[in-house]
Amino acid sequence: MSSMTRRETLKTLLTALALPAAYQAEWAFADANLPQIAGQLYFLKPTDAEYKQRRQIFNKRIGLMPRLIAVCLSDQAVQTAMQYAAANNLAVAVKSGGHCFEGYSLNNNGLLIDLSLLKSFKYASADQSFTTRPGAKLGEVYAYLAQFKRLIPAGSCAGVGVAGLTLGGGYGFFARQLGLTCDSLTRVKLVDGQGKLLDSKNDAELLWACKGGNNGSLGIVTELQFKTHPAPAxxxxxxxxxxxxxxxxxxxxxxxxxxxxxxxxxxxxxxxxxxxxxxxxxxxxxxxxxxxxxxxxxxxxxxxxxxxxxxxxxxxxxxxxxxxxxxxxxxxxxxxxxxxxxxxxxxxxxxxxxxxxxxxxxxxxxxxxxxxxxxxxxxxxxxxxxxxxxxxxxxxxxxxxxxxxxxxxxxxxxxxxxxxxxxxxxxxxxxxxxxxxxxxxxxxxxxADAYPRLQALKRKLDPSNRIQHPQSVRL
Ligand SMILES: Cc1cc2nc3c(=O)[nH]c(=O)nc-3n(C[C@H](O)[C@H](O)[C@H](O)COP(=O)(O)OP(=O)(O)OC[C@H]3O[C@@H](n4cnc5c(N)ncnc54)[C@H](O)[C@@H]3O)c2cc1C
Missing domain, CATH: 3.40.462.20 (Vanillyl-alcohol Oxidase; Chain A, domain 3)
Incomplete structure (x- = not known):
């Protein structure tokens, strides 16, 4: 099958899956030896045109070059990418909003799991909760929740990822009244270092760790749920x-x-x-x-x-x-x-x-x-x-x-x-x-005192230290 024909076939498939047009346009073809899941997972090599765009983070000072980028659009995609990293002994870095000061959302010669396209927004009026995915950025979150006259207390810069912000704490204009961003976090889903999908509903320790202690260390967060607060006038x-x-x-x-x-x-x-x-x-x-x-x-x-x-x-x-x-x-x-x-x-x-x-x-x-x-x-x-x-x-x-x-x-x-x-x-x-x-x-x-507890969780969730950066939690 010629590559043009493959592209057309894939486009038809993506249309059938009702993925947003932007995702369809950004689709790239995976190497024959790399795992792929239509509409959910594709890999990029440094020679692929889209690699440059996905590798770019907010800080141009950082020149790290992952060997491969796995663009993930579902939980299953993240699990498959983690399993691929384990089978091929690749260190894994995670990118959501790409705003880390030191570029810990990139690595050299490892696998980058790019979550920037894994994005959704859902406000449930019944319990006033907000469920989102790591590709969501703060500007989008404020604008989405404002329709319901609600907010989560976060930072102000529109391009910062809600995931990275929350996983490290998250403070901003509203924190002195409503707490840190992580204080409004009520539930996470996370893929651990072995590719298992976990839910904090069944494990309170996961939620505790994701409130300030899990920036690219213990597992890859694929979904975050928050309680919301009334937005001021x-x-x-x-x-x-x-x-x-x-x-x-x-x-x-x-x-x-x-x-x-x-x-x-x-x-x-x-x-x-x-x-x-x-x-x-x-x-x-x-x-x-x-x-x-x-x-x-x-x-x-x-x-x-x-x-x-x-x-x-x-x-x-x-x-x-x-x-x-x-x-x-x-x-x-x-x-x-x-x-x-x-x-x-x-x-x-x-x-x-x-x-x-x-x-x-x-x-x-x-x-x-x-x-x-x-x-x-x-x-x-x-x-x-x-x-x-x-x-x-x-x-x-x-x-x-x-x-x-x-x-x-x-x-x-x-x-x-x-x-x-x-x-x-x-x-x-x-x-x-x-x-x-x-x-x-x-x-x-x-x-501080939370570190030994985070290390114990690291040993449980990622015993091979697959997910790592220069200041990730050590085993
Ligand atoms: C312009 C600017 C303004 C900022 N303003 C504020 C502010 O007002 N308040 C504040 O508290 N902080 C602020 N920060 C800091 C910000 O909170 C951190 O840079 C945050 O980690 C960025 O998250 P991200 O998802 O955009 O970044 P990324 O670079 O994608 O990720 C940051 C870190 O989190 C890890 N990570 C990302 N996604 C996941 C995931 N899904 N699962 C597990 N680990 C993950 C990465 O591996 C990396 O270590 C600001 C930063 C910048 C550059």
């Missing part, structure tokens, strides 16, 4: 900018912000974002009317700001879409800059950090500190999820963006220098969803 944000900064001024602006944040209502979120030339403070609120504590904070922050953007109140979906970010891949080196209890934790680092940021040849560098607390700390028991860092009130992230791949070594050197200072200042806890490949004690930093 509106979303309001405020912005303050400060220029003409000196190390001393940075310190005093930081001290004031940290001092005000314990009074921030839980309907609000704030970020403190310092670049070489400017500090920006963002506050968001989902309450219909701003609380008196918030008004006091806004007054204090406005005192010496260079510019103040007062209340920008939008209808809910429009409001979060303002923060959707770009979806085109870019060069960056971003890492967790640690969890903090308060200003004292980073007081010693800030002045020299700011001096280094100003001196760097890469001008698009910044430190972003986000508020946590509220329901993240108070709403859930410490043992309800593998996510361990509930008692910290703040999370830092250091970010470097640049235009040319030749600048990657400079970006990595700057991050290493900065991270060394945080380590020296005693910052030891880090966010698994903001991985830093250079962290020595990453297992303790990401998972």
């Amino acid at each position: 509106s979303f309001t944000h405020y912005r303050f900018k400060y220029r003409s900064l000196t190390p001393n001024k940075v310190s005093s602006l930081a001290e004031r912000w940290f001092g005000l944040m314990p009074n921030l209502p839980t309907t609000c979120y704030s970020s403190w974002v310092l670049g070489p030339a400017q500090l920006t403070i963002l506050i968001t609120d989902i309450a219909e009317r701003s609380a008196p504590q918030l008004q006091n904070i806004l007054r204090q922050l406005g005192k010496d700001a260079t510019t103040v953007q007062g209340a920008q109140k939008d209808e809910f979906l429009r409001g979060i879409q303002r923060f959707r970010g770009g979806t085109e891949p870019m060069y960056f080196k971003n890492v967790s800059a640690g969890y903090y209890h308060g200003y004292a934790d980073i007081k010693s680092v800030l002045p020299s950090l700011f001096t280094q940021m100003q001196a760097s040849a890469l001008k698009q560098n910044l430190i972003q500190i986000n508020t946590l607390g509220g329901a993240i700390r108070d709403g859930f028991s410490a043992t309800s999820a593998a996510y361990p860092h509930r008692n910290y009130a703040y999370l830092g992230e250091f970010q470097v963006y640049y235009e040319r791949s030749s600048d990657s070594p400079k970006a990595e050197a700057l991050v290493n220098q900065v991270q060394a200072q945080f380590t020296q200042a005693g910052i030891k806890a880090h966010y698994a969803n903001y991985p830093d490949i250079g962290l020595k004690h990453w297992a303790q930093a990401y998972y």
Whole structure:
């Protein structure tokens, strides 16, 4: 049969299966020796035209090249791909939204299980649950649930995958009121390292692990179910900018912000974002009317700001879409800059950090500190999820963006220098969803006391360590 005839036959088959047109167009032919399931599974080799598109992740800095990519559109496809990996002794990486900072959703010379086309959205009004698949991205999830005036508390960048976000924790604008994304997770289906399909309905330990402890480590999640929450009617944000900064001024602006944040209502979120030339403070609120504590904070922050953007109140979906970010891949080196209890934790680092940021040849560098607390700390028991860092009130992230791949070594050197200072200042806890490949004690930093329990599950679910990346849970 000529390849054209095969293509036509396959098209007819796909039409009969009623797959979306996009999937039909993206179909590629599998090698004769590779397993295939019509409409559900196909493999790509580096020489295939579609390989480049499926290999691309959000971070252009990462150049890893899997030997094969298995594009999976069903549970059975994932099981078959896992069995193929085991039979051929291939390490497996998993990609959903492709937003991992360090590219742990790719590997070199192994098998990539690509779930970006395994996507569905289902809201059940009877129990107000939302069931989705790992290809779903946050922008799509917000837009889908907004039709029912519901939400799950997640991050704001539209291109981030709901799977990777949830499996590492997931915080955002609504977390201080509703908890982390993983706190709303009620059920998962997962293919383990041996190709078995498991359901957390029959195994509570699976659900616990998938709440912050299973980014590309224990099994491949193929379905996620969440409880949903009423979406607020509106979303309001405020912005303050400060220029003409000196190390001393940075310190005093930081001290004031940290001092005000314990009074921030839980309907609000704030970020403190310092670049070489400017500090920006963002506050968001989902309450219909701003609380008196918030008004006091806004007054204090406005005192010496260079510019103040007062209340920008939008209808809910429009409001979060303002923060959707770009979806085109870019060069960056971003890492967790640690969890903090308060200003004292980073007081010693800030002045020299700011001096280094100003001196760097890469001008698009910044430190972003986000508020946590509220329901993240108070709403859930410490043992309800593998996510361990509930008692910290703040999370830092250091970010470097640049235009040319030749600048990657400079970006990595700057991050290493900065991270060394945080380590020296005693910052030891880090966010698994903001991985830093250079962290020595990453297992303790990401998972703390949950790590031995995750290892026990790894031994049960993936005893050959088939699913792995540089910071996946060890046997
Ligand atoms: C622009 C940007 C904005 C972000 N904003 C936020 C934010 O607001 N809040 C926040 O908490 N985090 C945020 N993050 C971090 C984000 O949570 C992580 O990068 C997350 O892991 C991305 O998930 P993904 O599915 O897009 O990525 P992927 O790269 O596909 O996967 C990330 C990790 O999860 C594993 N994984 C993916 N799918 C599965 C699966 N189905 N089963 C098992 N393992 C899987 C991968 O192997 C990899 O280790 C942001 C990241 C970026 C780049």
